[in-house]
Amino acid sequence: MLQSTSRGIQISGAFIIISMSSVMIYWNSYQTKSADITIVNLTRQTTEISIKTCLKNPPSLGHFVFHHFNGTLEDLNNKYQKYKPELGGKFKPLECQEREKLAIIIPYRDRQRHLMDFLSHMPPMLLRQRVEFTIFVIEQDPQEKFNRALMMNVGYLEALKQDNYSCFIFHDVDMYPINDNNIYKCSTSPRHLAVAVEKWKFRLPFRGYYGGVVAYPKAVIEKTNGFSNFYFGWGGEDDDLGARLAVVGLKFVRPAAVYGRYATPVHGKDKGNPVSKDRFRLLGNAKSRIWYDGLNSVVYNVSKIEKKKIYTHIHITVDRQKLEENVKLKNIELEMQHLKSSPINKQ
The missing domain is CATH 3.90.550.10 (Spore Coat Polysaccharide Biosynthesis Protein SpsA; Chain A)
Structure with a gap:
């Protein structure tokens, strides 16, 4: 269990951390004690943001026809x-x-x-x-x-x-x-x-x-x-x-x-x-x-x-x-x- 304490913050719904390579979403339940907030029972889902690598053998390839080009x-x-x-x-x-x-x-x-x-x-x-x-x-x-x-x-x-x-x-x-x-x-x-x-x-x-x-x-x-x-x-x-x-x-x-x-x-x-x-x-x-x-x-x-x-x-x-x-x-x-x-x- 990961715990984090922050002073003077109100949280509802989701706690989100964004980095350059991924988006991490922490769904949480929490308890409040005066001005302190203690986050407990965090579960984590990570969605990676990246550009996909090209396939070695792309689809829809086959025979095609050569034509002379007459333009500029x-x-x-x-x-x-x-x-x-x-x-x-x-x-x-x-x-x-x-x-x-x-x-x-x-x-x-x-x-x-x-x-x-x-x-x-x-x-x-x-x-x-x-x-x-x-x-x-x-x-x-x-x-x-x-x-x-x-x-x-x-x-x-x-x-x-x-x-x-x-x-x-x-x-x-x-x-x-x-x-x-x-x-x-x-x-x-x-x-x-x-x-x-x-x-x-x-x-x-x-x-x-x-x-x-x-x-x-x-x-x-x-x-x-x-x-x-x-x-x-x-x-x-x-x-x-x-x-x-x-x-x-x-x-x-x-x-x-x-x-x-x-x-x-x-x-x-x-x-x-x-x-x-x-x-x-x-x-x-x-x-x-x-x-x-x-x-x-x-x-x-x-x-x-x-x-x-x-x-x-x-x-x-x-x-x-x-x-x-x-x-x-x-x-x-x-x-x-x-x-x-x-x-x-x-x-």
Whole structure:
């Protein structure tokens, strides 16, 4: 029994204490003695006030259709205004509290129509999935050949300067999911999401294909040192990614093909992105480069950051010569550290 005495107070009905986290209601009977009041026989009921956590698998998800978008960016801004995104395109579920912060990284150059389709198609799906997310568009200047993997490194590093994201999805701008049961979240293993792609008749082109859309938890990206910086031009970087995972003892997991379905509109070859003539040579030593060719050696310059209403657009320039020199220096640095720490040099 809890007793409390207060001088000069009259109480009837309920004694209520309110804290920041809960409301506690004490129903009481009491006796009075002159100016003193003694509260006796308290029973307690507590009602917690909290925001519920988002469900791992939200209801009412399923197949939906991809449509080309013919409007303007301002049309999209108006469309998503009701969801109250923060400047830079940070969306949060209005109904619940999400467990993780998701950064979607898009390597980009000269794909305005595809980007508009992406911005029209993706946020509604992610909002149905109750995901907290920000879309980052990483655009490389046209002076150098397109380097998709390097831009994924840049996207990772620049996104972390904005917020403490725990999950990263690296996404081609021309792939559009058509089943929102393909949940855009991370697990402890990297996830390959683009399992059944329209341009390959909704099948994997080959068993070891990891391209298009992959989801990485932050810890795994750090473990693999991100991605290689050397793949200028088309091809090779996805296979290099598979080699890195093998080095650290990890494998991709995939959703069922019925869920991992993507529409892929037909388009011509990209200017400034010819097939890489070096890709097979690079793949030959991919496993040995993991420790010095990646996040710890990437070199780039951010020329502009545009925080738009529904996404963040980061413009970068790349000096290939400086990049290659820095990667070589990182290799030498690691070799020197290894020599210093060897048992022979410690004697």
